[in-house]
Amino acid sequence: MTASGAINRITLLVTGNDCKRATLYNVACRLGKKFPLGASRRIDLKTGLWFQVVDKGDVEGNWLERSSSSMYSYMMWMGVKRGYLRKHYEAIAEKGYRDVLSKLSKDADGMTNLIDICEGTNVSDLVYYFARKRNVNDFHGLGAFLIMNEELRVPSLHYKPTPGWSAN
Numbered sequence: 001m002t003a004s005g006a007i008n009r010i011t012l013l014v015t016g017n018d019c020k021r022a023t024l025y026n027v028a029c030r031l032g033k034k035f036p037l038g039a040s041r042r043i044d045l046k047t048g049l050w051f052q053v054v055d056k057g058d059v060e061g062n063w064l065e066r067s068s069s070s071m072y073s074y075m076m077w078m079g080v081k082r083g084y085l086r087k088h089y090e091a092i093a094e095k096g097y098r099d100v101l102s103k104l105s106k107d108a109d110g111m112t113n114l115i116d117i118c119e120g121t122n123v124s125d126l127v128y129y130f131a132r133k134r135n136v137n138d139f140h141g142l143g144a145f146l147i148m149n150e151e152l153r154v155p156s157l158h159y160k161p162t163p164g165w166s167a168n
Contacts, residue, residue, distance in 0.1 A: 039072045040092055048095035052118050053129050061130035066100055067117050067141035073097045074148040081151075097152045100145065117141025 042054045044064060050072055051057040052065040073096030079085030080093070105113050117138040121129065135141065 040076070040089065043072075043092065043096070048092075048099035050096075052132070053126060056126065059126065059130075061126075063116060063130075063134065065116055065118050066103060066114055067138070067144040069096050069100050070141070070144035070148040073100065074144070074151055077148075077152050093152065097148060100148070113137055114141060114145055 039050065039054065042057060043050055044057060047064055049064040049066070049069040051062045052068070053059070053062050054068065056062050073093045076085060076089040077093035077097075080087060080090045100114075103115055105115065107113055113136050115134070115136050117135045117140070118129075119133045119135050119138060120140065121132055
């Protein structure tokens with residue numbers, strides 16, 4: 001999941017005329033084109049989300065995970081925005097975004113919660129992954145959500161600020 005975010009950051013940070021920078025940018029763009037293609041083939045079409053073990057969506061015990069769904073949606077959105085992904089990925093990103101938003105809830109104290117975030121993992125087998133705890137408001141899941149929300153919130157919801165509003 002974090003590789004998808006890193007690819008976008010590299011394409012943003014690598015600028016200038018240095019040939020090494022151009023090479024790094026080209027590699028990041030090539031990876032940025034391949035990664036979403038694989039991820040878009042693994043999306044759960046009903047929900048617009050991705051499974052905890054992305055390529056095992058049909059295996060019992062797997063579940064729809066929010067941090068990876070947030071990061072994949074962000075990656076695809078930014079790839080379209082930066083011009084190295086085709087426009088159809090924008091709709092996939094927007095669906096993922098809206099479906100992650102639909103999983104937000106408020107508790108009795110009015111606090112917003114994001115559910116079904118996988119706790120940190122090590123390399124292991126499917127039994128290990130499927131037994132991972134589903135956390136509420138885990139920091140890496142909230143971080144992925146906030147990164148996605150910052151980029152997709154305004155454009156995908158067609159938000160327009162109130163005339164005359166100022167942050168000052």
